Amino acid sequence: MSYFLLLDIGGTDIKTAIYRGSRREITPVFRSPTPEFSQVKQHRKEINPKIYLMQIRSILDVHREANRGEKCQGILISGQMGGWIGTDLRNNPLTNLISWQDQYSKNLTNKHESFFSIVQGTLDQDWFESTGRELRHGLPLISYAARRINDELSINRFHTLLTWTASQLSSEYHFFSQETDFASSGLFNLKTKSIDLFSFEALFSSVEFPKVTKSISATGYSKDFNCPVFVAVGDQQASLLGAGLSESRIVINIGTGGQISCRLNRIISTKFQLRPYFFDSYLETKTHLTAGRVISEIVEVINAYLGKSISILDLLTHKGDFKEGISLEMNGIESLKDQVLSLLKSGYELEDIKSILINAIAGEYIKILEEFTNQNIETVVFAGRVGQHFYKLHNVVESRMKYQVDIAKSTETTINGLSKLTELL
Numbered sequence: 001m002s003y004f005l006l007l008d009i010g011g012t013d014i015k016t017a018i019y020r021g022s023r024r025e026i027t028p029v030f031r032s033p034t035p036e037f038s039q040v041k042q043h044r045k046e047i048n049p050k051i052y053l054m055q056i057r058s059i060l061d062v063h064r065e066a067n068r069g070e071k072c073q074g075i076l077i078s079g080q081m082g083g084w085i086g087t088d089l090r091n092n093p094l095t096n097l098i099s100w101q102d103q104y105s106k107n108l109t110n111k112h113e114s115f116f117s118i119v120q121g122t123l124d125q126d127w128f129e130s131t132g133r134e135l136r137h138g139l140p141l142i143s144y145a146a147r148r149i150n151d152e153l154s155i156n157r158f159h160t161l162l163t164w165t166a167s168q169l170s171s172e173y174h175f176f177s178q179e180t181d182f183a184s185s186g187l188f189n190l191k192t193k194s195i196d197l198f199s200f201e202a203l204f205s206s207v208e209f210p211k212v213t214k215s216i217s218a219t220g221y222s223k224d225f226n227c228p229v230f231v232a233v234g235d236q237q238a239s240l241l242g243a244g245l246s247e248s249r250i251v252i253n254i255g256t257g258g259q260i261s262c263r264l265n266r267i268i269s270t271k272f273q274l275r276p277y278f279f280d281s282y283l284e285t286k287t288h289l290t291a292g293r294v295i296s297e298i299v300e301v302i303n304a305y306l307g308k309s310i311s312i313l314d315l316l317t318h319k320g321d322f323k324e325g326i327s328l329e330m331n332g333i334e335s336l337k338d339q340v341l342s343l344l345k346s347g348y349e350l351e352d353i354k355s356i357l358i359n360a361i362a363g364e365y366i367k368i369l370e371e372f373t374n375q376n377i378e379t380v381v382f383a384g385r386v387g388q389h390f391y392k393l394h395n396v397v398e399s400r401m402k403y404q405v406d407i408a409k410s411t412e413t414t415i416n417g418l419s420k421l422t423e424l425l
Helices: 049-066 115-120 125-131 140-149 161-168 179-185 235-243 292-306 312-316 333-345 350-370 391-399 413-424
Strands: 002-009 013-020 030-033 071-079 084-087 157-160 176-178 211-213 218-222 227-230 249-254 258-264 273-276 282-289 379-383 404-407
Touching: 002 049, 002 161, 002 235, 002 413, 013 049, 013 413, 030 049, 049 161, 071 161, 071 218, 071 235, 071 413, 084 140, 084 161, 115 140, 140 179, 157 161, 157 179, 161 176, 161 179, 161 218, 176 179, 179 211, 179 235, 179 273, 235 249, 235 258, 235 273, 235 282, 235 379, 235 413, 249 350, 258 350, 282 350, 292 312, 292 333, 292 350, 312 350, 333 350, 350 391, 379 391, 391 404
Parallel strands: 002 071, 071 227, 176 211, 249 379, 379 404
Antiparallel strands: 002 013, 013 030, 084 157, 218 227, 249 258, 258 282, 273 282
């Protein structure tokens, strides 16, 4: 009997499972909380790499002991894109792990100018279009450049979170990065399919980068499991593969975060983000939509004011039939919380507030869905724990937009996607 070990490194949990290809069987997913940030001052979101690595190894030790006597065919890894770490040439950490949630670039220089605005001022339209149209504080290019401008960094290698993880699980390690992972750095040119420093050569002087590949190939060898460690992939792409994304099936994935994604066979001009996908194709995607994290905080506001204990599921399964012409402005979590609190103070009934809120969130997704470029869409697939139970959104997509609606068969679409990648090895 043989198996693949599947490892997904999320912002909330580290998840692992065993996949036995001969049976097409995935074991129940084992979850362990992702280590908390060890450094949060000055808008930092950093994780201690020693603590992180100890957690990863302890999880893998459990699987090794539980499956002793079976042959491990390989370790496949996915995880949160946009994390990075600086190391020496032997992959020893010289920085903490910097999260995609990092906002260090908000800090001001002694001239009272934010590091973000300094870096942003050097980025032209060519960079924006070539790298996929994503600009945010936690983009690795931004968070690296802010620290470098502030003379904080002196590193030899620029690792993504995932390439470094693979390096620590491997002997005979080759410094490779799969394009679905490295494209989240802000340094990958989608048009040339290569690393492009644009106008930042000086900031990355003497820094070594991984070789970027589109294949799912071995990047090292695990002595603990006596098997190859394969190059890690982006968790969004793995999740979409697991949810059944195709050129005729668009995926609305709503979990802790919310995204809408469709598959394209070429680079196009779009107002949304572009990212590489598998099979020489691309993603057109809109991310950072209202989802579980925001909904949970709003539910807490409602419960605190009314002294109740409604759940996210109570909200998502509401029919949303409120007819009065009240809508909410979708301008971020603090604005939404203030608007909901205002409705509560104005004496609106709980059922009406549920309707107003669920209609507003559904409306945000419908508006975005209507603006997608792909005109060959026949089916909308709902994935993620929130997306699978968002009945109001299901109904509107089916009745008003005339799409077929499909619900992902598993909540663990990323793990499912990793199992499908074994077929490409």
